[in-house]
Amino acid sequence: xxxxxxxxxxLVMGMTNKxxxxxxxxxxxxxxxWYKQKAKKPPELMFVYSYEKLSINESVPSRFSPECPxxxxxxxxxxxxxxxxxxxxxxxxxxxxxxxxxxxxxxGTRLTVT
Amino acid sequence: EDQxxxxxxxxxxxxxxxxxxxxxxxxxxxxGLFWYRQDPGKGPEFLFTLYSAGEEKEKERLKATxxxxxxxxxxxxxxxEDSATYLCAVQGYNTDKLIFGTGTRLQVFP
Numbered sequence: 001x002x003x004x005x006x007x008x009x010x011l012v013m014g015m016t017n018k019x020x021x022x023x024x025x026x027x028x029x030x031x032x033x034w035y036k037q038k039a040k041k042p043p044e045l046m047f048v049y050s051y052e053k054l055s056i057n058e059s060v061p062s063r064f065s066p067e068c069p070x071x072x073x074x075x076x077x078x079x080x081x082x083x084x085x086x087x088x089x090x091x092x093x094x095x096x097x098x099x100x101x102x103x104x105x106x107x108g109t110r111l112t113v114t
Numbered sequence: 115e116d117q118x119x120x121x122x123x124x125x126x127x128x129x130x131x132x133x134x135x136x137x138x139x140x141x142x143x144x145x146g147l148f149w150y151r152q153d154p155g156k157g158p159e160f161l162f163t164l165y166s167a168g169e170e171k172e173k174e175r176l177k178a179t180x181x182x183x184x185x186x187x188x189x190x191x192x193x194x195e196d197s198a199t200y201l202c203a204v205q206g207y208n209t210d211k212l213i214f215g216t217g218t219r220l221q222v223f224p
Binding site: 041045056090105106 | 145148155156158
């Protein structure tokens, strides 16, 4: 099974709201990723967790706060977002981050900031 | 700097009309090159990993090949359900990141 699940599928939030995106995998993967994707653009890496520790932060604004409670779960906490943050947020996982293992993506959360 | 360029940006094919998509890359030591398929509003679906020049992989109507500078995704006798955006990505030895190309949007008409 190569499934990565994400909830919710859709999220509409105001600029003063606080919300969280959730991601789960049961493949025993030790690397998990958050990407942001705008329309007709490729995925843009935000964060990488390796063995539950943050290993890469691509200079993402602090209004995005990642959390990895355990090896199967990844959260993205959102606070005081801007309309330009509206996008498809993708979670991915791979066996490890330091070798060329393929990343498996979830279906994404479509976020709209009003 | 690691870089990936895909061409063409968009491709329209008649059903059964075979063609190839190109992925040119510049990377300081290639760990792996990846092909993904993405349907609108969905997450990318993994297709292939290629590790070294000369390697080839096949899956149904798709065949991926790799040279030292580029990769091709050959689509043989495509069907309308092959319509999607095809993304190429590379991982170099000096990074844990995937560098994505901008993709090729393929439309196959019956």
